[in-house]
Amino acid sequence: MSPRSLPKFVLSLALLGLCHVVARAQRVRQTSETTNAYRVCEKFQRLLAENLDFSAAYEATFTKNIARRRAVAIRDGEFSGVDLDSVSDSLLITAYKQRMQLFYLMLPLAGPDNTDEERSFFPPNIKQILDRKPAADPKEFGSFVSQLEQDVRTFREHLDHLAQKNANVAARIQKFKSEAASGPFDPPKDYLVKPQASADESMGLRKGEKYYSIEGYSVIREGVDMKIVSIRFFTRLF
Numbered sequence: 275m276s277p278r279s280l281p282k283f284v285l286s287l288a289l290l291g292l293c294h295v296v297a298r299a300q301r302v303r304q305t306s307e308t309t310n311a312y313r314v315c316e317k318f319q320r321l322l323a324e325n326l327d328f329s330a331a332y333e334a335t336f337t338k339n340i341a342r343r344r345a346v347a348i349r350d351g352e353f354s355g356v357d358l359d360s361v362s363d364s365l366l367i368t369a370y371k372q373r374m375q376l377f378y379l380m381l382p383l384a385g386p387d388n389t390d391e392e393r394s395f396f397p398p399n400i401k402q403i404l405d406r407k408p409a410a411d412p413k414e415f416g417s418f419v420s421q422l423e424q425d426v427r428t429f430r431e432h433l434d435h436l437a438q439k440n441a442n443v444a445a446r447i448q449k450f451k452s453e454a455a456s457g458p459f460d461p462p463k464d465y466l467v468k469p470q471a472s473a474d475e476s477m478g479l480r481k482g483e484k485y486y487s488i489e490g491y492s493v494i495r496e497g498v499d500m501k502i503v504s505i506r507f508f509t510r511l512f
Contacts, residue, residue: 342478
């Protein structure tokens with residue numbers, strides 16, 4: 275190496291060292307709580323991907339606190355027009371789970387490619403299921419939940435039948451499952467994820483309570499575990 279090229283060589287080493295320092299500074303170490311919050315979201319999606327079974331994924335990963343479950347069911351269950359005060363927790367939470375189950379069964383069929391596909395995917399009896407609303411009388415909510423449970427069975431049979439006779443539907447289902455199972459699940463490496471303070475009690479959280487917002491999921495510490503409180507599925511899955 276000539277003396278004339280030495281300064282450039284030294285400068286290159288200095289720049290390389292600086293880049294290394296910057297890269298190290300950008301790779302942050304997340305807390306174990308943050309990592310576990312991401313892991314519970316991963317668990318939910320991977321369980322869901324196995325058989326599009328929302329109830330199984332919900333029971334394994336969501337909050338066990340009944341008050342939180344009820345609050346989220348009221349907010350996200352689309353039961354407007356019904357006075358839910360007299361409806362039991364178990365009925366209300368079951369209704370929410372069935373609503374969500376229908377939603378996840380519908381997603382692989384969203385966006386038919388043409389009119390013929392739309393008629394095949396959503397015949398009149400399936401459209402009726404998706405348009406079903408609860409009666410205004412809370413005394414009839416139990417009957418509504420029983421109907422929802424039947425609707426879920428009907429829709430799943432419809433989806434299975436379509437997948438057996440239509441390769442495009444089978445591919446849609448597989449694609450949805452693969453995308454759900456593949457994440458993303460890794461916490462960011464360039465900034466520290468910190469919990470937020472809740473300002474919305476309808477989310478099942480007390481005002482000011484700390485939670486993590488991860489890809490549309492709201493996650494809290496519940497005892498020694500991290501649990502999902504709610505999921506804003508429209509932002510997470512579209």
